[in-house]
Amino acid sequence: MTKTRTVSRNRILGVPLPAGRSGVDLVISALRIIIVALIIIGAGNTLLEGRFTFEQWLALLFAGLAQGSIYALIALGYTLVYGILRMINFAHGDVFMAGAFTTVFLANSFRHSGFLDSQPLLAILILMGFAALVSMTVAVLLERIAYRPLRNAPRLVPLITAIGASFFIQYTFRGLFGSGFKAYPTVAFLRGTFSVGSINVPIAQLFVFLSAIVLMLCLYWLVERTRIGKAMRSVSEDKEVATLMGVNIDLIIVFTFAIGGALAGAAGVINGLFRPQGVNFFMGFFPGIKAFTAAVLGGIGNIPGAMLGGMFLGVIEAIGPNLVLNGLGIPSANQLKDVIAFTMLVLVLIFRPQGILGERLSAEKA
Amino acid sequence: MLVRTMLLTVLLVLFAVAVQADGHCDDAIGCVVLAPDDPVTIGVMSALSGPVAFLGEDSVGGVEIALNRRDRTALGREIELITEDSLCSAEGGQTAAQKIASDELILGVVGTSCSGAAASALPVISAAGMLMISPSNTSPALTNADMDAGGLWQPGYYRTAHNDEFQGAMAAEYALNELGASSAATIHDGDPYTDGLQAVMARTFGEMGGEVVFQGAVNKGDTDMTAILTEIATNPPDVLYFPIFEPEGNFVAAQSHNIPGLEDTILMGADGLLVASFPEATGDAAIGMYLSGPYLSSEDYSAFLEEWDAEFGGAPPSGFHAHAHDAANILLDAIESVAMEQEDGSVVIGRQALRDAVSATTEHAGLTGILTCNETGDCATGEALGMYLITEAEVNEGNWPPEVIWSKAEAMMDDM
Numbered sequence: 001m002t003k004t005r006t007v008s009r010n011r012i013l014g015v016p017l018p019a020g021r022s023g024v025d026l027v028i029s030a031l032r033i034i035i036v037a038l039i040i041i042g043a044g045n046t047l048l049e050g051r052f053t054f055e056q057w058l059a060l061l062f063a064g065l066a067q068g069s070i071y072a073l074i075a076l077g078y079t080l081v082y083g084i085l086r087m088i089n090f091a092h093g094d095v096f097m098a099g100a101f102t103t104v105f106l107a108n109s110f111r112h113s114g115f116l117d118s119q120p121l122l123a124i125l126i127l128m129g130f131a132a133l134v135s136m137t138v139a140v141l142l143e144r145i146a147y148r149p150l151r152n153a154p155r156l157v158p159l160i161t162a163i164g165a166s167f168f169i170q171y172t173f174r175g176l177f178g179s180g181f182k183a184y185p186t187v188a189f190l191r192g193t194f195s196v197g198s199i200n201v202p203i204a205q206l207f208v209f210l211s212a213i214v215l216m217l218c219l220y221w222l223v224e225r226t227r228i229g230k231a232m233r234s235v236s237e238d239k240e241v242a243t244l245m246g247v248n249i250d251l252i253i254v255f256t257f258a259i260g261g262a263l264a265g266a267a268g269v270i271n272g273l274f275r276p277q278g279v280n281f282f283m284g285f286f287p288g289i290k291a292f293t294a295a296v297l298g299g300i301g302n303i304p305g306a307m308l309g310g311m312f313l314g315v316i317e318a319i320g321p322n323l324v325l326n327g328l329g330i331p332s333a334n335q336l337k338d339v340i341a342f343t344m345l346v347l348v349l350i351f352r353p354q355g356i357l358g359e360r361l362s363a364e365k366a
Numbered sequence: 367m368l369v370r371t372m373l374l375t376v377l378l379v380l381f382a383v384a385v386q387a388d389g390h391c392d393d394a395i396g397c398v399v400l401a402p403d404d405p406v407t408i409g410v411m412s413a414l415s416g417p418v419a420f421l422g423e424d425s426v427g428g429v430e431i432a433l434n435r436r437d438r439t440a441l442g443r444e445i446e447l448i449t450e451d452s453l454c455s456a457e458g459g460q461t462a463a464q465k466i467a468s469d470e471l472i473l474g475v476v477g478t479s480c481s482g483a484a485a486s487a488l489p490v491i492s493a494a495g496m497l498m499i500s501p502s503n504t505s506p507a508l509t510n511a512d513m514d515a516g517g518l519w520q521p522g523y524y525r526t527a528h529n530d531e532f533q534g535a536m537a538a539e540y541a542l543n544e545l546g547a548s549s550a551a552t553i554h555d556g557d558p559y560t561d562g563l564q565a566v567m568a569r570t571f572g573e574m575g576g577e578v579v580f581q582g583a584v585n586k587g588d589t590d591m592t593a594i595l596t597e598i599a600t601n602p603p604d605v606l607y608f609p610i611f612e613p614e615g616n617f618v619a620a621q622s623h624n625i626p627g628l629e630d631t632i633l634m635g636a637d638g639l640l641v642a643s644f645p646e647a648t649g650d651a652a653i654g655m656y657l658s659g660p661y662l663s664s665e666d667y668s669a670f671l672e673e674w675d676a677e678f679g680g681a682p683p684s685g686f687h688a689h690a691h692d693a694a695n696i697l698l699d700a701i702e703s704v705a706m707e708q709e710d711g712s713v714v715i716g717r718q719a720l721r722d723a724v725s726a727t728t729e730h731a732g733l734t735g736i737l738t739c740n741e742t743g744d745c746a747t748g749e750a751l752g753m754y755l756i757t758e759a760e761v762n763e764g765n766w767p768p769e770v771i772w773s774k775a776e777a778m779m780d781d782m
Contacts, residue, residue: 056596059626060592064590174419179419179420180643180681182647183616183646271589276620276647277613277617277620277647278614279613285417286587318592321593326597332582334594335556
């Protein structure tokens, strides 16, 4: 006889009442209540105190959305690869770095030649294309050299290899370009602010957000409306059956890595336009971890989920410390930004273990 | 039988001679004996990998240039440099120190990069009878011999980096007396170095009658500083002091200009941002920012930068290369002063004598000013600190280093 979970009518906030539940359920329920209560108390205190103006909250929101767009673009690379191979490509953050770091030199030469100021949009497009190409090359090589020989190995093996590959890419680029910091030039037309009434949004943030949306729409169209997209979905569904239907699996996997890499490379340039400083060989590490979190948050393997997860994480990171931690009277709230981000991850996962948009995976997929 | 006796006698004589030779070493903690063709070996322990690899690269470059300037010879022998990666962590310091300590020919070490690595490397280096001169440890605990008060000092520890106590206090003094600020906010990045500096600055600022309105922190790796800057803007300070590093410092400086309420706030940083790439990377937002740092004597330092460009290309990636250069020179000067040439062409160097020689360093004219070591190894006296102002020339024309607009030494002269 199989044990079935009955939906209890006695729920508060989706939290089942403890009667008849196991100890684990009880702890999880308590955790849900505590976290939700802390968030409500913290946010309530901050808002009642009125330390921040409405404009300041909006400024934080837009900064969060822009940062979230970057996370989302990188997260797509994690989610695409997971969707097809069921592996976490932990070197993906460094694929992002590869494009961003290499392109910084081209960007600065564009500035010195005056091309960036005379034809800013064209220059940005060329830069994005170049970065996408570099990252795509790195991602495809990574798949060919590090992952393909291990495709049928136990799942832990490619994971460890990914971490090794991550170091390899980092120190290769350190060898190529040194360990110092570089910066992208600032583009004149991105400097101002866009105003509607009393609301001011920096154009750079708007630009980042819109470019990310355009790229995501392109990806969505590619996956849902084209032949190769259909092939990708079929490989994701069941590799063997896809082979029987005449889908070239190797090609599809290479294509998936290439798309993920190109998005990460483009994200590298978009990131550089809005946060010009701090380009060095280690710059992919933290965005990589955050984007992975975003992908899990949204439901790993799910494309709209990665987009939503990225945006959500960016906004929570920007608003969370001031909204929740300040209200709870915690000093140095901003240093705990990551705590907020990962607490949100825990919170979402204890309410929806499959992520915001994720479906429950079949045993074979999980 | 006779042959045997003779052989034995010869062996005994040889042994006696050997003991005799060894007997030249009357040093309390042992000697290094260099055979005629042994090189003079010194070590470097630096962060050579990981996110702060630029710190190590910077120091190693400084040592290399110091060696080049001596034609890479000391005592008429080639200088051999053993480089170990001490990361920026306790484990890294421990491992690097063990490797260094196992090589008996190593006379002394330039390192470590980070105070955290030094805390675990020092006991090993000290027990091995060696000495270490750090170009970039600034934690006050390392030169504090009072163990009950958290002191970590052990014999054999020296540094050419200036203790946080000097630099943080100088920033507070400058902000209050020269800039006329009455309120200040500080940001650190969780690193004991930056936390220590901001704590000293805030304490001194408060003691001298200023008001510290905010003390907060960001994380290493953060790129979005809007949240913390918005919080600071709810009660805008006259001075925002963030003694952190690249790239977080660049982000704070660049983004502070977009935050309503912080338009009139004066930005101040410390030597972590006194790097050629900082003004260029930060752009116009860096103009008018004050940075404290070692008072690098301009002529010799300019020559140093040219040598750097010729040797490695570009500019040094961080702000401690001059300290590393001076540390290597102090070590090599001390080695040369205590080495005892033997008749057979070997050289004996007493380890305690070497430590004493470094401790006795007085008025060493280095790139980072005039260095005199005190009894717990602080060789930089806070007088050789200056306040730099970033102007248009550094941001747009690639001028480096910026002009020193105020120095502790001069201010003390004026007071007299």
